[in-house]
Amino acid sequence: MSAQAFGARGTGSFPRGIHPAQAKHHSAAAALEVLPPPARVEIPLLQHLGAPATAAVKPRDPVAWGTVLGVASGFVSASVHSPLGGKVVRLGVTTLPNGRHVPTVAVAAEGEQVAGQALWEALYGGPWPTAGLDELTPEAIGAVVREAGLVGQGGAAFPTHVKLTPNPAKPVDTVLVNGCECEPFLTADDRLMREAPAPIVAGALLAARAAGARQVVIGVEDNKPEAVAALRAAAEGTGVVVQSVRTKYPQGGERQLVLSVVGRIVPTGGLPLDVGVVVVNVGTAAAIAAAVLRGRPLTHRVVAVTGPGVVRPANLLVPIGVSYREVLDFCGGLRPEAVRVLSGGPMMGLAVGDLATPVTKGTSGITVLTAREVRKAAETACVRCGRCGEACPLGLVPTRLALASRHRDWALARRYHIQACIECGCCAYVCPAAIPLTQLIRMGKAMLPKE
Amino acid sequence: MVAHPPDRVGPSAIVHVAPGPHLQDAAFTTRRMMADVLVGLAPVMAAAVAVFGWFAVMQVGICGLACLAAEYLFHTVMRRKPATLGDLSAVVTGAILGLSLPWSAPWYVGVIGSFAAIGFGKVVFGGLGMNLFNPAMVGRAFVMISFSVALGAGAFVLPDAPSVLSQATPLTVGKMTGEVTPLWPLFVGNVNGSLGETSAIACLLGGLWILVRRAGTWDAPLAIVGTVAVLSAGAQLAGIHPSLTVGHHLLGGSLLFGALFIATDPVTSPLTRSGRAVFGILIGLFVMVIRLFSGYPEGVMFAVLLANAMVPLINRWTVPTPLGGPVPGPVQKGGGA
Numbered sequence: 001m002s003a004q005a006f007g008a009r010g011t012g013s014f015p016r017g018i019h020p021a022q023a024k025h026h027s028a029a030a031a032l033e034v035l036p037p038p039a040r041v042e043i044p045l046l047q048h049l050g051a052p053a054t055a056a057v058k059p060r061d062p063v064a065w066g067t068v069l070g071v072a073s074g075f076v077s078a079s080v081h082s083p084l085g086g087k088v089v090r091l092g093v094t095t096l097p098n099g100r101h102v103p104t105v106a107v108a109a110e111g112e113q114v115a116g117q118a119l120w121e122a123l124y125g126g127p128w129p130t131a132g133l134d135e136l137t138p139e140a141i142g143a144v145v146r147e148a149g150l151v152g153q154g155g156a157a158f159p160t161h162v163k164l165t166p167n168p169a170k171p172v173d174t175v176l177v178n179g180c181e182c183e184p185f186l187t188a189d190d191r192l193m194r195e196a197p198a199p200i201v202a203g204a205l206l207a208a209r210a211a212g213a214r215q216v217v218i219g220v221e222d223n224k225p226e227a228v229a230a231l232r233a234a235a236e237g238t239g240v241v242v243q244s245v246r247t248k249y250p251q252g253g254e255r256q257l258v259l260s261v262v263g264r265i266v267p268t269g270g271l272p273l274d275v276g277v278v279v280v281n282v283g284t285a286a287a288i289a290a291a292v293l294r295g296r297p298l299t300h301r302v303v304a305v306t307g308p309g310v311v312r313p314a315n316l317l318v319p320i321g322v323s324y325r326e327v328l329d330f331c332g333g334l335r336p337e338a339v340r341v342l343s344g345g346p347m348m349g350l351a352v353g354d355l356a357t358p359v360t361k362g363t364s365g366i367t368v369l370t371a372r373e374v375r376k377a378a379e380t381a382c383v384r385c386g387r388c389g390e391a392c393p394l395g396l397v398p399t400r401l402a403l404a405s406r407h408r409d410w411a412l413a414r415r416y417h418i419q420a421c422i423e424c425g426c427c428a429y430v431c432p433a434a435i436p437l438t439q440l441i442r443m444g445k446a447m448l449p450k451e
Numbered sequence: 452m453v454a455h456p457p458d459r460v461g462p463s464a465i466v467h468v469a470p471g472p473h474l475q476d477a478a479f480t481t482r483r484m485m486a487d488v489l490v491g492l493a494p495v496m497a498a499a500v501a502v503f504g505w506f507a508v509m510q511v512g513i514c515g516l517a518c519l520a521a522e523y524l525f526h527t528v529m530r531r532k533p534a535t536l537g538d539l540s541a542v543v544t545g546a547i548l549g550l551s552l553p554w555s556a557p558w559y560v561g562v563i564g565s566f567a568a569i570g571f572g573k574v575v576f577g578g579l580g581m582n583l584f585n586p587a588m589v590g591r592a593f594v595m596i597s598f599s600v601a602l603g604a605g606a607f608v609l610p611d612a613p614s615v616l617s618q619a620t621p622l623t624v625g626k627m628t629g630e631v632t633p634l635w636p637l638f639v640g641n642v643n644g645s646l647g648e649t650s651a652i653a654c655l656l657g658g659l660w661i662l663v664r665r666a667g668t669w670d671a672p673l674a675i676v677g678t679v680a681v682l683s684a685g686a687q688l689a690g691i692h693p694s695l696t697v698g699h700h701l702l703g704g705s706l707l708f709g710a711l712f713i714a715t716d717p718v719t720s721p722l723t724r725s726g727r728a729v730f731g732i733l734i735g736l737f738v739m740v741i742r743l744f745s746g747y748p749e750g751v752m753f754a755v756l757l758a759n760a761m762v763p764l765i766n767r768w769t770v771p772t773p774l775g776g777p778v779p780g781p782v783q784k785g786g787g788a
Contacts, residue, residue, distance in 0.1 A: 259774075348472070384722055394774050397770070
């Protein structure tokens with residue numbers, strides 16, 4: 001693999017942004033554990049952006065670990081696979097934290113399961129080659145990634161093979177692996193980088209081979225020195241550069257990270273691809289390696305279970321499709337003062353109303369907050385102090401956008417570039433009048449009439 | 452491996468849902484911003500007490516109480532809105548109005564000014580955050596026009612007084628008689644004038660607090676001071692009012708008080724950094740035009756009010772471009788326009 005020395009350079013930071021309390025101490029010290037195989041999982045057929053997968057099994061069909069349960073139904077779609085050996089119980093429907101009702105395949109475990117240390121070794125342990133990857137063709141890597149049902153594990157869950165498919169009109173020169181984990185509380189990526197740096201590096205090299213990139217950079221916030229050290233050791237001699245970037249929210253947003261590390265500005269309405277960069281999360285990189293080098297489809301992922309509302313915060317390797325309730329029970333359950341369970345972190349995460357909700361490929365963490373942390377101040381009048389604009393990483397004027405959304409003044413919303421908002425939540429976090437700016441702007445973006 | 456415990460998340464566990472972000476910076480509130488402005492006004496108040504004694508306490512006390520009363524009457528009693536006295540914005544308006552009056556103004560001037568400030572300056576627009584003009588300056592303009600003798604240049608002078616009160620204000624002296632006031636008294640504040648404007652050092656100290664605590668932004672004050680410095684240097688070179696130098700224009704009158712405590716009012720200044728710079732340049736320009744070419748010796752109040760009127764326009768001119776450029780328009784198929 002010919003990943004070259006790091007060329008284009010960013011400053012390691014981006015304009016504006018915020019510094020919320022990091023709150024990583026709840027779970028940062030907890031080593032990764034493997035959740036014992038649950039008796040039953042319910043796997044959504046739509047866990048990604050794009051079209052849902054089509055069910056490929058019927059009730060009472062026997063399945064093994066890795067059996068395809070749903071087949072991708074288009075280019076922007078992803079297959080799903082069984083994390084357990086057993087039997088299909090039924091085809092059902094569930095509601096994901098984002099409010100979408102999606103079809104599911106429920107699988108009951110039967111017989112011996114690959115579990116505990118054996119499961120860890122199969123997915124992340126042992127040696128990972130970093131040389132000789134050139135023998136694989138980009139097409140072969142892309143095809144395996146697609147068959148393995150890989151989607152971005154940072155939260156947005158965009159199908160990975162779509163990013164890796166070379167586009168002659170938009171050549172890629174850089175693969176940027178996102179190890180920022182800038183959301184407060186979350187520590188899953190941190191633990192994965194510390195405990196399994198080798199598959200991340202191997203996966204990054206494979207992604208670069210598939211996308212045709214010359215350089216590979218792993219960007220990690222500087223509040224995770226152990227992760228940086230582990231990755232640097234694993235990347236020794238491979239040409240993969242591990243760059244430490246400033247700890248600031250939303251450093252892990254791909255627009256911010258591309259600017260911080262590569263020094264390029266992703267155009268509004270565009271993708272990192274428009275400036276020659278493919279961004280993949282560290283979990284996704286490890287999953288690429290497991291798929292290509294070991295033939296393992298994406299059936300498990302690392303989840304941080306954290307926050308002051310959970311009895312025993314932990315970082316767990318869990319099967320996709322296990323319920324939030326079972327994961328939380330393994331961590332001792334909720335404390336009595338818990339008031340909100342989030343899928344993801346507290347800035348961009350979604351509140352979960354039903355703990356039977358299954359963990360999906362995009363679930364980066366389960367954060368449980370108590371009344372102390374959640375927003376509660378009553379909204380007062382905007383005094384136009386402009387703090388929201390000073391926090392906005394895109395340089396927008398959130399107070400104007402929120403006003404426009406509230407009054408459905410779409411001309412004003414467009415004049416202030418509402419579509420450029422990435423909904424990171426910085427404006428609502430800093431607002432001294434406790435105006436739900438991000439929430440209003442999100443509503444406005446959804447209601448904005450098409451031009 | 453920890454044993455799998457029984458179902459601890461019982462049906463009694465109630466979890467709430469709400470749209471994110473789920474966190475909030477609870478330390479920074481509107482109330483804290485207003486409290487920081489009051490702390491910033493403390494050195495100014497101290498200087499006023501040192502120069503004018505009980506006149507300062509009385510004037511600021513009257514205006515503060517009258518503003519609170521006016522806010523309660525207009526906002527809570529007449530408009531039946533929840534009480535807003537706790538946000539301290541009325542106290543800030545009262546303190547700034549009181550400090551911008553001459554020591555000699557009779558009590559009813561402060562009361563009427565306060566009711567005009569809160570009533571015409573704020574509540575008619577819809578209350579805090581909705582007003583176009585700085586309420587304290589609306590109140591002051593109202594009484595200045597209504598009681599021109601009580602607030603005119605002559606009102607500052609108490610003949611035969613043993614203190615600075617027997618002298619005319621420095622800008623009046625410079626403009627009318629051509630006499631040059633030394634700069635050091637202007638800096639420390641041992642001169643006549645409106646209560647809050649005499650001491651440049653007190654204004655700078657208090658203003659620094661406001662900027663450090665981010666209760667106000669530095670863009671407008673810097674633009675005002677810079678513009679006035681440039682224009683007054685030009686005036687000095689051109690020989691207009693030769694007794695008033697750059698130092699007199701910067702340290703005299705209420706320039707620093709206005710730049711640091713009035714132009715930093717977030718409600719009545721533009722939303723963006725570039726907008727606030729334009730706003731500050733306009734204030735500086737208006738101040739110098741009034742000082743050099745009008746009948747008034749001082750022009751900060753009218754300059755702020757004029758610039759306030761232009762804020763919606765400035766906001767319109769200074770919509771920032773997002774990082775990454777403007778939102779692309781819809782793809783035109785077939786190139787039809």
